[in-house]
Amino acid sequence: MEPQPNFRSAVGGVRRRYSDPGPQDNSTPYRFSEVDSAPQTTPSLSESVASGHPSSTRQYDSRSPTRLTVEEAIKKLQELLKQKRRLDKPTKKMPQLFFVDGTFAELAQAMADIVQVGDQVKPMLEKDQKEDALAAIVKASIHLNSIAEKDYNPSYNLLIYLVLEFAQDPKKYLPTMCGNILKPITSSPQHHFALASNALTTIFNTLDEKNPLRYNVFVQMVRLVKANNAYDLLKPSLMNLKDWLKSWDTDEEAQRNLFVELAEVASEGGDDEESYEFLKKALGTFDADDKEELTSEEAQRIALRAVRMGLLSNNTYLFQDLCALPAVQALADSHPVYSNLLDIFNEQDLEDYNDFKEENKGFLEQEKLDDAKLERKMRLLTFASLAASSPNREISYDAIAKALQIPMNQVELWAIDVIRATLVEGRLSQQQKVFLIHRVTYRVFAMKQWRELDTRLHQVKDTFVQLAAVVRRQQTEVNAQKERDQAEIERKLANVNLGEGQRGDRRGGRGGFGGKPRDAPAPKERDDNDD
Template sequence: MSVPAFIDITEEDQASELRAYIKGKGAEISEENSPEGLHMDLTQIIDACDVCLQDDDKDAESVMNSIVSLLLILETEKQEALVQRLCEKLVQFREGERPSLRMQLLSNLFHGMDENSPARYTVYCSLIKVASACNAIAFIPTDLDQVRRWIVDWDLDTEKKHTLLRLLYEALVDCKKSETAAKVMVELLGSYTEDNASQARLDAHRCIVNALKDPTTFLFDHLLALKPVRFLEGELIHDLLTIFVSGKLSAYVKFYQSNKDFVDSLGLLHEQNTVKMRLLTFLSMAVELQEISFDTMEQELQIGAEEVEAFVIEAVRTKMVHSKIDQTQRKVVVSYSTYRTFGRPQWQQLHENLTSWKQKLSSVKTSLQTLTTT
């Protein structure tokens, strides 16, 4: 990727032009180039470049891109410290101080660097921070497969890997990208081992709360398998998660009555929890029964007879269950329901279903072949 330059002149003259421009904007910097060369010139220019980011000067973009261009031609060993320096400048801004320009500069820097350069880690983390601050996470690459490749390419240690994934998760949550955020958090928690799972207690706690809070998330059994989540066994947050994984509405109501202050302290709304648990309870019933009477619905879901139809309509809209209402016989007829948990019994049932379908298809094929030969 080519990065826009300030002007087509030598690096030394370009540095001199940058010094003069920045000084003219009020920065404390000498117009004379440093005798120590381009590296020191850039150090001083980056330290003074704040003046280019604080107003709508039409030349600021070209000036800053010129700094990026010069930075990219430095030797790798001299480049990393200055990359860190520039990133700190671009991340530290107040509302209204040209966040789109900062994102563009970081993007130019990121894509202009060698793909395997470890310094790209610093740039990417900074890009996430700026994108999160201005609700623009959709404009930077966040595909989890790509992030995994970068983690390998940049040879990140465990701490940096966790920092990157945590930053990305928080930015996605802030920008209301809950589905992608959940995948990133699972990736983060899944990277812990038995030896360091206890260090992820806060992440595991936050993951559970955000998953329960998200109105579009209904399946949670995969969280119980994560080592940091297993580390929370015996705590109230783990008990609450277990109810959402496999419990019924009555179990949640009982838990809430005994632990109201705890649930409220998590920022979870009892009314929303009740709505979600009502649907999850219905899913469990629908897996076990093809026909569910209104009386059973009213009792298990704690709703009135007049609410059954509206509830079923909302449940079908989630596409997690297919069912019809038989008003005459006062029952709900289920044709399909999503499993809340998918363990060995469900895999066994799937194997049996696929085997049965295979046998039936084989039988149909044999019958067709017989017909074509007669």
């Protein structure tokens, strides 16, 4: 985002500087450069006592006629510590987003001259009628849409500052300001979105993060995005929407209106999946115990729209969460055919869908529902149901062809499609003509599915018990074999030692009678002949 130019008023030479907007943290859709006020230091406990700070207490003087008991001294010390903690506790203050020099009268007069109501506002300022002056300036703020492009955002920054800083009730001025911002900027039509979004986000970020007025400003931002088909720019900030609505304490009706607006923006932006999610959130804001509200025209309209979008979506295959919404369940009385069709896609199969078409001929064409798209989705869902109900984790080609009502040579193509739809994971065995199931997504998870899960868990348990028995048996055999091998090694070592002993005895008995060794010859004395 380009830096905003400095703006100097020609009236009275009042100097004003405005901060440059930029990206902000995750609590706001964009960041503005924030300049915090000078940090306020809290005096230490000793400083408080010495300087007469509100937290100070009278020091104990042994010469004072009033002496404190131990209990009184402890009590006073506890009070002193509480006061210190209260003073040391950091206070959260809204960062200052503007640098503005000048009094209210000077700034308001300069703003009035810009929007061409200077003569009207001047006597009000002389009488110190701030509210009347602000009302006249805001009413005439439509003139900002025709000033030079370089002065648009600085002028709006000044107007925002005057309203939020000096108005007794900024709420009554913001709708007019936001409405004027959304109107075309005649001086720069090609940059309307950038200029208008900058002004709106300045208002949004200047308001305290818990201020409910932020909701109204955000709605205007959504409408601006919708008018300019810029959903991709808004989408990253929507991750904070849940926290924003909670901090603004937004009621259910206001949430519903916003969700419906966002659903339209996402749909026009090509994100049908997000649009479908926003519609479900909008349906969730209706009171489940208020039958009149559930059957209202608004509830039925949103419910039908969500059902249609879910059925025709290329990425939506599971409808259990949609069917669980009370507003959708109320369609069974007001729109029974739609309700029946949704039930089929929720937990029934292709044969039931074909029966529905026979019983309600012309319904799909009348409601502009694409039969080819619905039939394809129904075949994929039928494949998923077939895989989920398979007891041995495999399906024959014949069973697939029969359930999907397709020729045998198309089974592998549909198996690939159902894997791409992430409904089933597995592999094809062309040799055995079966589809081996690795994982399957249940379309509904009710009592029947819980029973199946219980059965499979018991099967897994039995398998592990059998496996543990085999491991223990093999371990016993291994230990027995080790013992046998050890005994064999010890036996062989014993035989080797015995054989060596016998050979030694035989070598020691050579040359003597009876096995006794002969005496060694006496050494010969040395004489002269030895030389």
